[in-house]
Amino acid sequence: MHSELLNSLGVKTSGDIVARSPIDGAEIGRVSYDNAASIEKKIAASVEAFKAWRDVPAPRRGELVRVFGEELRANKDALGRLVTLEAGKILQEGLGEVQEMIDICDFAVGLSRQLYGLTIASERPGHRMMETWHPAGPVAVISAFNFPVAVWAWNACLALVCGDSVIWKPSEKTPLTALATQALFERAVAKFGTAPANLSQVVLGLRDAGEQLAKDARIPVVSATGSTRMGRELAPVVAARFGKSILELGGNNAMIVTPSAKLDLATRAILFAAVGTAGQRCTTLRRLLVHESIYDTLVPALKKAYAGLPIGSPLEKGTLVGPLIDKAAFENMERALASAKAEGGTVTGGGRALSDKYADGYYVHPAIVEMPSQTNTVCHETFAPILYVMKYTDFDAAMMKHNEVPQGLSSCIFTTNMQEAEKFIAASGSDCGIANVNIGPSGAEIGGAFGGEKETGGGRESGSDSWRAYMRRQTATINYSDALPLAQGIEFTV
Numbered sequence: 001m002h003s004e005l006l007n008s009l010g011v012k013t014s015g016d017i018v019a020r021s022p023i024d025g026a027e028i029g030r031v032s033y034d035n036a037a038s039i040e041k042k043i044a045a046s047v048e049a050f051k052a053w054r055d056v057p058a059p060r061r062g063e064l065v066r067v068f069g070e071e072l073r074a075n076k077d078a079l080g081r082l083v084t085l086e087a088g089k090i091l092q093e094g095l096g097e098v099q100e101m102i103d104i105c106d107f108a109v110g111l112s113r114q115l116y117g118l119t120i121a122s123e124r125p126g127h128r129m130m131e132t133w134h135p136a137g138p139v140a141v142i143s144a145f146n147f148p149v150a151v152w153a154w155n156a157c158l159a160l161v162c163g164d165s166v167i168w169k170p171s172e173k174t175p176l177t178a179l180a181t182q183a184l185f186e187r188a189v190a191k192f193g194t195a196p197a198n199l200s201q202v203v204l205g206l207r208d209a210g211e212q213l214a215k216d217a218r219i220p221v222v223s224a225t226g227s228t229r230m231g232r233e234l235a236p237v238v239a240a241r242f243g244k245s246i247l248e249l250g251g252n253n254a255m256i257v258t259p260s261a262k263l264d265l266a267t268r269a270i271l272f273a274a275v276g277t278a279g280q281r282c283t284t285l286r287r288l289l290v291h292e293s294i295y296d297t298l299v300p301a302l303k304k305a306y307a308g309l310p311i312g313s314p315l316e317k318g319t320l321v322g323p324l325i326d327k328a329a330f331e332n333m334e335r336a337l338a339s340a341k342a343e344g345g346t347v348t349g350g351g352r353a354l355s356d357k358y359a360d361g362y363y364v365h366p367a368i369v370e371m372p373s374q375t376n377t378v379c380h381e382t383f384a385p386i387l388y389v390m391k392y393t394d395f396d397a398a399m400m401k402h403n404e405v406p407q408g409l410s411s412c413i414f415t416t417n418m419q420e421a422e423k424f425i426a427a428s429g430s431d432c433g434i435a436n437v438n439i440g441p442s443g444a445e446i447g448g449a450f451g452g453e454k455e456t457g458g459g460r461e462s463g464s465d466s467w468r469a470y471m472r473r474q475t476a477t478i479n480y481s482d483a484l485p486l487a488q489g490i491e492f493t494v
Helices: 002-008 036-053 058-074 076-087 091-111 150-161 175-192 207-215 228-240 263-279 292-307 327-342 395-403 418-425 463-470
Strands: 017-020 027-031 118-120 127-135 139-142 166-169 200-202 221-225 244-248 253-257 285-291 346-349 367-370 386-392 410-414 434-437 471-479
Touching (some): 002 027, 002 076, 036 166, 058 076, 058 091, 076 175, 091 463, 127 463, 139 207, 150 175, 150 463, 175 200, 207 221, 221 463, 228 244, 263 285, 263 410, 285 395, 292 346, 292 386, 418 434, 463 471
Parallel strands (some): 139 166, 166 200, 253 285, 367 386, 410 434
Antiparallel strands (some): 017 027
């Protein structure tokens, strides 16, 4: 079955590295890792592709992305199923991720006609000054397992319409989805007809492969999604050569539920945000601040809902919680729960599930952990379905607690009090890159904000000017007079 799926997507699997499914630990394919020499060749090829692609008119570049979007539409079910198979997401989320890729293509096509500069007022008569934007160069994309294809699409589609070439280093945990996406892109290139060779390439490997891309001065932009630890190591390497990094790292996202909140709405948002993708999204809800007046209503309702969550194979209809990505993720969850207990937390749920059925699949019971305060463990993000719940009495104090963690990706509040809502999104409110009212800590809305602050990295695509991260800015001045006036009224007569 796996081979038929891979063949339909154009993936040829061979090599000595086994790709396994988190569903049951079974082999789903084999790949070969790139060595330093093959990565060097791919970087050199990307440079040559860039030289040709940068001179193609931007709307024409957008046409390639449009064709790629059509290819994704035609193969949505197959690629979505492969995301489920390799990343462990439930099928609806796998399909949703591919839909996000399709939406990104539409967004990028629109941007291909909006790469605008500015005319700048000049103090010199007979002069025209303008800000222009040019393609930056080869872009390296380093992605994580939890969004194995959409993250690439965000970066690659924008880079392509901006005139850049792309080199993609996916997570070593999800190589097959990357190869499938690349195969679909190559089909789009064949239909497009005039794109340079090696416009998009995949590099497979471990940390050393990412390091090689980060260190190479021929790559002006490196976009990386993953852990805070990874970002801390990568960003200085890129900065040391004066390259530009676009980072989207940890989240540790929180929700404040106020006395005026619609609790049925909040409950649904909490469930999806906290346990979807088995708590492994960058926008997963990890901290819940509940007003004391509604605590004894909301928290028991959550516990009841948690107890009835369908846990199982993400390929099966009705499953809402699939597996963790691997054994290491399970062990991290166990350590976090033990640490929370030691700090006074009360744990409901947690522990391994379905081990008798899936000996090599790491399914868990999502955990609710009631904490006496925001301890060190709560401030540390664990990629697993752990929801830390804390009680608050004063809104301003809750806001301070919300902002105390070092991460700054997404945040949300449930309230019908306009004053609280406005405070939350004000300058003195949430310090995250995303601040939502009466929806969960979502972030990947096409054309909207998807970025973070603090340890989240401060990067990532964000709205209508997202293309600027993939281009270089140039100021040009044209003198159409017969004189040479100097700026600031300086006289320099020879």
